Amino acid sequence: MVNDSFRLVGSEYRIHQPQPKKQSLRQRLKGLPLLSMTIFLFIVLGCIFAGQLANHDPTDFYLQNLNEAPGKEFFFGTDSLGRDIYSMIWYGGRISLTIGLLGTAIIAVIGILWGCISGTASERVDSIMMRITEICGSIPSLLFVLILSAAFQANDILSLSIVIGVTGWFGLARIVRSEVRQIRNSEYVLYARCCNGSFLHVTIQHLIPNFLSPVMFALVSSIGSCITLESSLSFLGLGLPISSISWGSMLSLANRALLSNTWWVIVFPGLFLVVTLMCLTNIGSFFRKSANRKPSNL
Amino acid sequence: MQHLGKAIGKNLLLFLAAMFILSFVVFALARLAPGDPLQSFYGDALEQMTASEQAAARARLGLDQGLVVQYVQWFLHALHGDFGISLKYKMPALQVIAPLLGNTLLLGLIAYILVFVFATLLAVFCALHEEDLLDRLICKICTVAYYIPSFWLGIVLILIFSIQLGWLPSSGAYDVGKANDLFNRIQHLVLPLIVMLSSHLWYYAYMIRNKLLDELRKDYVLLAKSKGLTRRQIVWRHCLRNVAPTIVSIMAISIPHITGGTVIVEAVFSYPGIGNLAVESAKYHDYNLLMLSVLITGALVFLGSFAAQAINEQIDPRMKGNGVIKW
Numbered sequence: 001m002v003n004d005s006f007r008l009v010g011s012e013y014r015i016h017q018p019q020p021k022k023q024s025l026r027q028r029l030k031g032l033p034l035l036s037m038t039i040f041l042f043i044v045l046g047c048i049f050a051g052q053l054a055n056h057d058p059t060d061f062y063l064q065n066l067n068e069a070p071g072k073e074f075f076f077g078t079d080s081l082g083r084d085i086y087s088m089i090w091y092g093g094r095i096s097l098t099i100g101l102l103g104t105a106i107i108a109v110i111g112i113l114w115g116c117i118s119g120t121a122s123e124r125v126d127s128i129m130m131r132i133t134e135i136c137g138s139i140p141s142l143l144f145v146l147i148l149s150a151a152f153q154a155n156d157i158l159s160l161s162i163v164i165g166v167t168g169w170f171g172l173a174r175i176v177r178s179e180v181r182q183i184r185n186s187e188y189v190l191y192a193r194c195c196n197g198s199f200l201h202v203t204i205q206h207l208i209p210n211f212l213s214p215v216m217f218a219l220v221s222s223i224g225s226c227i228t229l230e231s232s233l234s235f236l237g238l239g240l241p242i243s244s245i246s247w248g249s250m251l252s253l254a255n256r257a258l259l260s261n262t263w264w265v266i267v268f269p270g271l272f273l274v275v276t277l278m279c280l281t282n283i284g285s286f287f288r289k290s291a292n293r294k295p296s297n298l
Numbered sequence: 299m300q301h302l303g304k305a306i307g308k309n310l311l312l313f314l315a316a317m318f319i320l321s322f323v324v325f326a327l328a329r330l331a332p333g334d335p336l337q338s339f340y341g342d343a344l345e346q347m348t349a350s351e352q353a354a355a356r357a358r359l360g361l362d363q364g365l366v367v368q369y370v371q372w373f374l375h376a377l378h379g380d381f382g383i384s385l386k387y388k389m390p391a392l393q394v395i396a397p398l399l400g401n402t403l404l405l406g407l408i409a410y411i412l413v414f415v416f417a418t419l420l421a422v423f424c425a426l427h428e429e430d431l432l433d434r435l436i437c438k439i440c441t442v443a444y445y446i447p448s449f450w451l452g453i454v455l456i457l458i459f460s461i462q463l464g465w466l467p468s469s470g471a472y473d474v475g476k477a478n479d480l481f482n483r484i485q486h487l488v489l490p491l492i493v494m495l496s497s498h499l500w501y502y503a504y505m506i507r508n509k510l511l512d513e514l515r516k517d518y519v520l521l522a523k524s525k526g527l528t529r530r531q532i533v534w535r536h537c538l539r540n541v542a543p544t545i546v547s548i549m550a551i552s553i554p555h556i557t558g559g560t561v562i563v564e565a566v567f568s569y570p571g572i573g574n575l576a577v578e579s580a581k582y583h584d585y586n587l588l589m590l591s592v593l594i595t596g597a598l599v600f601l602g603s604f605a606a607q608a609i610n611e612q613i614d615p616r617m618k619g620n621g622v623i624k625w
Contacts, residue, residue, distance in 0.1 A: 135316050138599055140558030143576065143592050150580035150588065151327045228447050235449050236565050236577050254453045258468070261461055270450040277445045296428060296511070297519040298529055 036282035043276055047093035054087030058245055067262045077264035080256045081242075085268055088245050093272065095246040096227050099161050103226030106165025107172055108219055114169065115176025116203045120184055130177065137170035145229065149238050160239055164229050172218050179211035213287060220284030224277045231273060247273045309604050320596045321376075321589070325369050328585035382586035386579065391590045395572060399594070402571035405487065406560050409494035413556065414549055416499055421506035422533055428511060440500035448497040448559060452566035455489050469568040490563045498559060502548055509544045513537040543610050550606030553599050 046053055056062070056074070062082040070077040075086035118129040136144075144167040152159060183189065184207075192202050231248025233239030240249040250269040257265035347355070363371075372382065381391040420436070427433045460468035466489055472482050513519070514537060522532045561573030568574065572591045579587040 135319065138554050138603060139320065139592075139596055140554045140561065140599065142558040142561050143595060146561075146576055146580045147324060147327050147588065147592060150583060150585075151330065224445070231447060232449050232562055236562075237581055238577070251450065251453070258453065258456060258461060261457075263457055266450075266453050266457060270447075270454065273450065274446050277447070278442060281441070281445055294515055296514045297516065297523065298426075298428075298514045298532060 031286070033279075033282040033286050036279040039275060040279035040283065043093060043272065043279075044097065046090050047097060050087075050090035050094060053090050054084075056084035056087045058083060058087040058091040059243075060084075067260055067265075069262075070264050076268045077262070079250070079253050079265045080260060080262070081253070085250070085264065088250055089247070089269060089272055092245040092247050092250055092269065093276075095157060095240070095244065096230060096248065096273070097276075099157055099164070099230045099246070100223040100227040102157070102161035103164040103168065103230075104219060104223045106162060107169045107222050107226075110165070111169035111172030112176050112208065112215070113203075114173040116180055116207055117199075118173065119177040119180025120199070120202075126177075130174070133170040133173050137174075141167050141229075142232070145233060146238065149233060155239070155241055156244070157240075160230060160233070161226070164226050168222060168226065168229075172215070172222065175215060175218055176211060179214055180207055183207065183210050216287035217284050220280060220287065224280040224284075227273070228277065309607075313600050313604060316600050317593070317597060321373070321593055322369060324589045324592055325372060326365060328589055329365055329368065381590045384579075384584055384587045386582050386584040386587070391586045394587060395575065395590055395594065398571050398575055401569065402560060402564070402573060405490060405494075405564070405569065405571060406557060408487065409491055409498075409560065410549075410552075410556055412491060412495060413498045413502060413552070414545070416495065417503040417506055418538075418545065420499070420503040421510055422538065424503070424507045425510040425514065425537075426529060426533060428514075437504075440503065443496045444498075444500040446496070448493050449562050449566050451496060452489070452493045452563060455492060456567075459489060470570065486567075486569075490567050490569060493563050493566070494556070494559055498552070498556060501555075502552060505548055506541065506545055509541050510537055513540055542613060546606050546610045546613065550603045550610075553602040553606075557595055557599055 060083065062068075062074075062078060062084065064082075065074065065078050066082045067080055068074055068078045074084050076089065077085055079085060079088075114129065114133070118126050121129070145163055148163045148167065149160070152163065189202060189206055192206055197205070227247075230239055230246065231251060234246060234248030235251045235254065237252055240246050242249055242252060247269045251266065251273075254266050257263075375382070379392060383389065384391045384394045387394050420440075424433045424436055456468045459466045467486050468489075470486060472479065472486055510533070514533075518536065519532055522536055527535075557573075560571065561576060563569065564571045564573035565577045572594060576588060576591040576595075579585075579591065
């Protein structure tokens with residue numbers, strides 16, 4: 001009877017807990033450059049498992065089959081030395097990708113360190129350091145590489161990557177420096193320095209995690225430019241010798257292939273090179289912040 | 299006027315400093331490199347020389363002194379226009395390079411002008427059709443073209459147009475005995491220019507396009523529109539004019555890239571120019587020639603950057619003075 005006029009409100013009260021909605025796989029993958037990632041993964045795996053994929057020895061000269069057109073025995077044909085192009089592509093990709101990664105690693109270390117020092121240093125030191133990158137960056141990098149590779153006979157993987165890396169970090173250093181300038185006065189950096197944090201500690205703990213995502217684009221695309229530079233150099237006869245197989249050194253036979261009109265020697269390694277570069281670009285531009293523009297006035 | 303004189307003086311000083319650094323670095327690298335200069339100068343004749351003859355030859359060529367002394371000597375000679383003897387051609391390096399300079403300048407300049415004319419046109423077109431199917435299609439195609447390595451594109455073009463179809467010549471700057479035939483020259487320039495265009499065009503067109511798109515969001519565009527101007531008029535007359543300083547700055551940045559591009563293109567098409575010569579002399583360790591070609595290219599690049607900066611200050615007074623990174 002009592003309960004009729006006096007009803008309890010919210011007797012079944014429960015704390016509202018929003019269920020974290022499980023995102024479907026499709027939603028999570030949205031926006032990722034899926035196609036590029038798949039193709040790139042495929043190429044990388046192919047290079048890793050080159051031994052299983054190749055059906056010939058890439059260093060063997062099949063002297064009966066010089067300049068043979070693509071067919072059942074040699075999938076992509078043979079070059080003017082009688083080597084199987086299909087097998088060479090997988091083995092050559094190993095070297096090309098290694099040089100891309102090694103070169104980028106060197107670029108990343110030098111560029112990030114230089115940028116961090118320059119960004120945190122005093123005005124005078126900073127301007128001198130930036131002048132140096134500007135002057136060096138305004139010399140065509142190819143000429144730089146030409147001098148270095150001629151001077152140091154860079155014809156193995158390591159020295160070629162060093163030459164490429166040493167000449168390629170100017171742009172990255174400038175990006176890093178401008179990012180560091182923006183965050184160097186924030187409270188957490190100040191706090192870390194008050195706590196007697198050393199330069200290396202502040203750089204690794206605070207600076208790098210904060211500018212990593214804007215720098216990611218530059219890093220990924222520098223893998224591509226290292227691969228391009230290596231292949232251009234090898235093509236010009238200044239990089240890897242013909243005996244150590246990379247996509248670039250395979251293409252250094254292109255002039256001979258032009259004379260004998262064997263298109264497959266030129267087209268197949270080049271296609272792999274171009275596809276790899278494009279996948280890397282697509283993956284890289286995923287890291288770039290998309291410009292959020294308001295509607296046009298036009 | 300005084301301001302102008304001061305600016306020119308400062309830029310000249312910076313130019314000289316940059317050239318000095320560049321020449322010293324190149325010189326040091328060339329001298330520290332492995333490989334005996336005597337070997338490349340005398341070739342096989344070196345083996346028949348006695349030790350004392352070798353020492354005498356070294357002293358005569360100035361190779362027995364320290365690096366800095368050698369550099370100072372080289373520098374003093376360079377002031378008189380003597381850049382040493384090309385070890386491969388056995389001729390003064392300047393004489394080897396001089397006839398090729400014109401060829402490179404021709405290729406580089408035409409490519410430079412074409413790249414920026416087309417980049418601006420393409421950028422305006424894309425800005426007018428923003429996010430249309432056409433715009434997106436152009437963006438995709440040009441990005442693909444931009445990422446094709448230029449040396450490979452060059453070979454493929456030779457394969458198609460010179461060898462399969464036989465329309466265009468594959469190498470050189472002109473056929474034998476036709477040095478003054480304009481048509482013949484143009485024929486030899488077509489393929490190199492296509493390669494230069496495809497590998498540089500989009501990079502700059504995209505930058506200009508993005509800048510234009512930012513410009514289209516400004517208020518004066520709305521005003522111009524309400525005055526009754528057409529879309530084309532607004533973009534061509536108002537927006538492009540505001541973007542012009544950016545284009546000039548981009549043109550200044552682009553000089554090293556385009557110069558680097560000519561090196562590869564010249565090598566692919568065996569075009570007789572400085573770039574091809576630099577590659578050849580790097581192969582044969584002909585350091586005097588390599589140094590001179592790098593120095594000339596460097597000088598062109600630096601001069602171009604200064605010129606662009608000066609032009610920029612003329613057309614946009616805002617660029618003067620503070621806030622701009624100057625050097």
